[in-house]
Amino acid sequence: MTASARRDVAVVAFAQTDHTRRTDELSEVEMLMPVLHAVLSETGLTASDIGFTCSGSSDYLAGRPFSFTMALDGVGAWPPISESHVETDGAWALYEAWVKLLTGQADTALVYAYGKSSPGSVRDVLTRQLDPYYLAPLWPDSVALAALQARALIDAGHTDEPALAAIAARSRRDAAAHPHAQLRGARPQGDYVVAPLRTGDCPPVGDGAAAVILAAGERARALCARPAWITGMDHRVEAHSLGVRDLTDSPSTRLAAERSGAFDASAGRPVDTAELHAPFTAQEVVLRRALRLGDDVRVNPSGGALAANPVMAAGLIRLGEAAARIHRGASDRALAHATSGPCLQQNLVAVLEGDPR
């Protein structure tokens, strides 16, 4: 595939909810609606102007089948729209929409994602995504698995507990300036949840939603003063079984970064920002190494998933935050990353660029 043959596609708008521990008073649709209105009004588009719509969510969080059908009612799919859904993080919905725009079948796309963790115990719910025959019956929860990964990293000499605490502190400090973050400002690192992970090493549990608008070519320029052009995007999956993976490495992230041109020096501009979907501090260590990020790269200026981690939307938010930094001129070339599955099993990398200033 020659990059030059591709259509130019950009993120032109981004909106998200305030992320909170509980939203008992709101249905998923009620939580999502303001975000949809916000992202549309940012561009002046209406739902019927959009060429393709794609969303990401999970029935297991909602506790009922086809939960996304209700969200579609909220979009206002009338007259009927061209629409699809991925049962995973909205970052993959954005990927599907990007592909649709590349084929020329649409010029604009609305992508949204949402997740409410508050109705249940997300640690327990996530165990249901493990191998149903050998692993799920043991109910190993997401924090325990992340702790296994953190322990492997410490044992390999790639990090230590003070370094992890520093990642947590930096994220929280950055989140202090973020109006939507769930956890803001200095906080104690806390006690062990599952050693070696302390409270501060783990993401908050919360509810939230996010949406972006993509547009191709001149439409993007008309809708946004400084579009965040997607110069490359790729995602890769690894083996499911933790026993056959080296948990201290993320070859899928490295490969996705290669394929999306993140390491491409010929682009002329270095990556200045990276929004990494690392719900646990130790995962940032893994991702930094896989992505070869130096100290000159601003990592998670939004505070990242350690400040707000609405499951199924947190990856899309990384793409939105990276794009928003380009929109407001704080970045010229940003890398965005999303993950899915236990211990970084599946990873997506996108490279976003603003026009030269």
Next chain:
Amino acid sequence: MSRATHKEPVAVVGIGQTKHVAARRDVSLAGLVREAARRALADAELTWSDVDAVVIGKAPDFFEGVMMPELYLADALGAVGKPMLRVHTAGSVGGSTALVAADLVAARIHGTVLTVAFEKQSESNAMWGLSLPVPFQQPLLAGAGGFFAPHVRAYMRRTGAPDTIGSLVAYKDRRNALKNPYAHLHEHDITLEKVQASPMLWDPIRYSETCPSSDGACAMVLTDRAGAARSPRPPAWMLGGAMRSEPTLFAGKDFVSPRAGRDCAADVYRQAGITDPRRQIDAVEMYVPFSWYEPMWLENLGFADEGEGWKLTEAGVTELGGDLPVNPSGGVLSSNPIGASGMIRFAEAALQVRGRAGEHQVEGARTALGHAYGGGAQFFSMWLVGDRPPTG
């Protein structure tokens, strides 16, 4: 739109299905999907290493009780180190999944894509998996039949169709299924009288006019022009494909002939240059989970004028030997692994134009429509395939 012509043409070069049965207790979820995928690769004479990406679909995760099973299935589908995308658009998912895979080829992101859809319904109870709790829907609306029966009744009232039409469809599809070795229901002693004497479940839908719950998987290998040139067997070429969605419930919704279905078909026909579907399309695999949906969709898809669909069914036009065969494979009425059912429709349409449908082959089929729908008759996905590549 000239830009559409810049898309890479997409060809189907491999198709694989499992034998659909009530319960595949001999295989795991991984074993089930791998069986279909291996058959598709064998048909294309390709290996796992020839596959650039995997796109997988299924209906609600509650049907097997595994959240995001694609994560666990990555190994079984040879996806490790590759992109893997999971699609879920309710009952239309099998079709949507194939279309997402086709877009990857059309956009020239990948040369060869494996797409798989499955359901292993024996792992749980689909009836209750589909029954949403109060207050999300009205009580006593158990299962899909309870939702769709009133709309069938509305169709009968609106068109004056005699109440025998539904049983004709079921009788036809179950006989067609006898010619399809992969079909779930092989009712060798089926008669029209037996269909008509079967118990009434959701009036006017009788037991023999409903789909079974099946375990099964379907897989296809999609590739670009270069890949098609290497294909050992005739490819099917995608001439058009589209998805449309509309809200579940609102005052203006026509449940008998949803506008999303009409718009979706119109988009596919426009892409494929079809102006007279009744004459230009040789075979149709449509999503008919309850028999009455055949006449309803004949109208919705533009094969008959409004109120006239049942007349085609009654006249035998949709029989395997008729001039518009519908569901020569036996259709959803004979095999319904829900998440796979849409992809089976797409795959069976491709088998027809490849001339590889075996005993249920429609003689001389050159263009065929694959159709899927889901949710509250609100999600639609369709493709039209032909034995020649798209022109222009």
